[in-house]
Amino acid sequence: MKSNRAPLLAFLIANVVSICGTKVSAIAVPWFVLITTGSPVKMGIVALAEMAPLVLVKAIGGPMIDRVGPRRVSVVADTASTAVVGLVPLLHALGLLHFPILLVLVAIAGALRGPGDAAKATLIPDIAEAANVPLERVTGLESTTDRLAGFFAYALAAGLITMVGAVNALWIDAVSFGLCAVLIARWIPRRKQTHHEAAPTEDGSYSQRLLEGWRFLRTDKLMLPLVTMIAVTNLLDAATGAVLLPVWIKDHGYGPGHTSLILASFGVTATVFALVAAAVGRRLPRKVVFTVAFLIAGAPRFIAMALGAPVEVLMVVYAVGGIGAGFINPVLGALFIERIPRHLLGRVHALSDAVCWTGVPLGGVIAGAAVVGIGLVPALLAGGVAYFIATMSPVLIGRHENWRATPGPTDPPETAAEPDRVAVAVS
Numbered sequence: 546m547k548s549n550r551a552p553l554l555a556f557l558i559a560n561v562v563s564i565c566g567t568k569v570s571a572i573a574v575p576w577f578v579l580i581t582t583g584s585p586v587k588m589g590i591v592a593l594a595e596m597a598p599l600v601l602v603k604a605i606g607g608p609m610i611d612r613v614g615p616r617r618v619s620v621v622a623d624t625a626s627t628a629v630v631g632l633v634p635l636l637h638a639l640g641l642l643h644f645p646i647l648l649v650l651v652a653i654a655g656a657l658r659g660p661g662d663a664a665k666a667t668l669i670p671d672i673a674e675a676a677n678v679p680l681e682r683v684t685g686l687e688s689t690t691d692r693l694a695g696f697f698a699y700a701l702a703a704g705l706i707t708m709v710g711a712v713n714a715l716w717i718d719a720v721s722f723g724l725c726a727v728l729i730a731r732w733i734p735r736r737k738q739t740h741h742e743a744a745p746t747e748d749g750s751y752s753q754r755l756l757e758g759w760r761f762l763r764t765d766k767l768m769l770p771l772v773t774m775i776a777v778t779n780l781l782d783a784a785t786g787a788v789l790l791p792v793w794i795k796d797h798g799y800g801p802g803h804t805s806l807i808l809a810s811f812g813v814t815a816t817v818f819a820l821v822a823a824a825v826g827r828r829l830p831r832k833v834v835f836t837v838a839f840l841i842a843g844a845p846r847f848i849a850m851a852l853g854a855p856v857e858v859l860m861v862v863y864a865v866g867g868i869g870a871g872f873i874n875p876v877l878g879a880l881f882i883e884r885i886p887r888h889l890l891g892r893v894h895a896l897s898d899a900v901c902w903t904g905v906p907l908g909g910v911i912a913g914a915a916v917v918g919i920g921l922v923p924a925l926l927a928g929g930v931a932y933f934i935a936t937m938s939p940v941l942i943g944r945h946e947n948w949r950a951t952p953g954p955t956d957p958p959e960t961a962a963e964p965d966r967v968a969v970a971v972s
Contacts, residue, residue, distance in 0.1 A: 553676040553683065555732030556668065557690045559725040563623070564694035566721025567658075569705065569714055570630070572804060574651070575787050575909075577711035579795065585788050585913040587644070592787040592909030594648040595655035600906060603659030604899030607892025608754040615664035615891060616733050622661030623726035629653050631719035637712040663895040668733060670882055670890065675734065684878030685823020692816035692871060758892030761885070762900075767948065768884060770938070771877070772900040777935040778843060780904025781928050784912035785846065789925060792916055793850050803856050811863040811870070818871025831876050831948040832939060838869035838876075839936035847929030851922050880948060 575588045610618050633650050636642040673683045705714040762769055794804050822829075849862040885893045915924035 549675045552672050552733050553678070553686070555728045556665075556672050557686055559728040560665070560687055560690045561694045561697075562721045562728070563725040564691050565697055566718035568694065570718040571786065572808075573706055573711040573714040574647075575791055576706060576804075578647075579791055580711070582644070585792055585916050586910070587913075588788050588791070589909030589911070589913035591648065591651060592783060593906045595651040596783070596902065596906035596908075597655070598652045599655035599659040599662075600899050600902045601659070602656045603663050603895050603902065605755060606660035606663060607758050607895030608751050610660065610664050610667055610891030610895060611754070611888065614735065615667035616729060616735055618660050618664035619668070619733075620726045620730045622657045622664065623722045623729070626654060626657045626661065627719050627723040627726070629657060630715055630722060633715045634713045634719075642712065659899075660895070663891070663898055665729075666878070666894055666898070667891045668729075669878070670887065671734070679827055680879040680882055681827045681875055682823050684882070685819055685875035687878065688819040688871065688874035689816055689823060691874065692812055692819050692867075755892060755896075758889055758896050761889055761893050762896050765884065768881065768897060769900075772897045774935055774938045775877075775901040776904045778839065778932060779901055780908045780911070781843070781847075781932050781935075783905040783908025784915075784928060785908075787909035788912035788916060789847075789850070789921070789928065792921055793925075796921060797853075797856070799856060807856065807860050807863050810860040811867040814864045814867030815871045816867075818868050819875060820871075822872045822875035829872075829876075831880060834872050835876050835948075836936070836939040838872040839939070840869070840933075842866040842869035842873065843932040843936050844929045847925045847932060851925035851929065853922075 574591060578588045578591050579585070606618075629650060633642065633647065636646060636650075669683050669687065670680065673680050676683070705717065762772075790807070791804060794800070794807075843866070845862050846859075846866055849859050854862070881894065881897060882890070912924060912928075915927070919927075
């Protein structure tokens with residue numbers, strides 16, 4: 546089979562550009578709110594204003610992605626995001642950026658990111674086919690570029706915030722969306738659907754097609770438990786990034802530069818080991834790798850901060866956590882793409898992503914309220930315990946075989962799914 550690596554390269558570059566800008570803003574916006582208001586609760590409110598629309602629009606946008614096409618949705622969402630995100634530093638420069646206006650802008654930006662992010666993920670099987678490489682290779686490289694972008698963004702964020710201010714650093718975010726739209730529009734091919742793939746997506750109303758995706762997700766014996774577990778860990782990650790870590794940094798007399806160093810230490814190891822996962826992921830036992838990866842990437846960060854570890858020790862803890870984190874997305878991405886029928890990929894992926902992100906809008910709010918109500922250290926300890934309990938759940942989800950792909954329509958009759966049942970190998 547002839548391969549074409551240009552779409553894969555363009556996709557990876559677009560991923561780096563977009564994520565780098567977004568992660569710069571992930572530091573800049575909370576820090577701006579903290580230094581201008583001094584309120585952890587308002588930090589959480591800003592996170593809620595962005596993430597709630599992101600999750601909602603992502604959840605209901607799947608049928609649109611399947612029908613319109615992931616390429617077109619991605620380009621339109623990124624183009625609109627360029628204008629919306631660019632308004633934040635523009636209004637700040639004009640002296641018009643008040644807190645309610647900031648909330649509106651981040652809400653619109655979140656609503657655009659939802660379908661945009663889901664559409665990019667839906668492009669992965671087409672890119673894998675064009676490049677003639679395994680799914681684990683593409684998801685591993687995608688995760689590697691994600692981590693690499695995070696590393697550069699965190700290393701760059703402190704300098705940008707120091708030189709131009711937290712809000713002005715969002716110009717980087719706006720430009721990144723525009724470049725991403727250009728790369729996807731120019732280099733990613735339009736999907737050539739077969740009749741077998743296209744017909745099911747044309748039947749029924751929008752709500753019926755959305756429910757078709759939900760029925761698949763709800764009845765899959767592995768996907769729904771996994772996305773529920775990830776919803777909990779994502780909530781705790783959001784709480785840490787939006788409130789707990791910045792407050793810990795400020796309370797210990799450090800500045801945004803130390804935040805960047807801590808997150809960069811995580812990004813370095815996560816990038817390296819995502820690349821390892823891309824190379825060898827196809828040969829690894831998915832369930833064991835997924836469970837161990839979450840155990841070392843999650844709870845130890847909370848415990849180290851709660852014990853008042855020096856910032857150098859916290860950097861080491863984050864670096865070790867990055868080893869585990871590097872394996873998570875390649876395993877999870879390949880697993881989900883293999884299990885979802887191609888004609889349902891947009892809506893099921895969007896719905897599963899939305900479920901995974903349901904806790905993210907509340908993470909900052911809960912963390913802010915916890916810091917005010919019970920103090921930083923008890924909040925960190927509670928987060929660590931919750932993370933550990935959540936990350937042990939894969940041990941309870943079925944047997945190892947169910948972590949393989951669901952048999953598809955091209956499989957031999959003896960291994961195919963029975964009618965009206967979701968086929969799951971033994972998990």
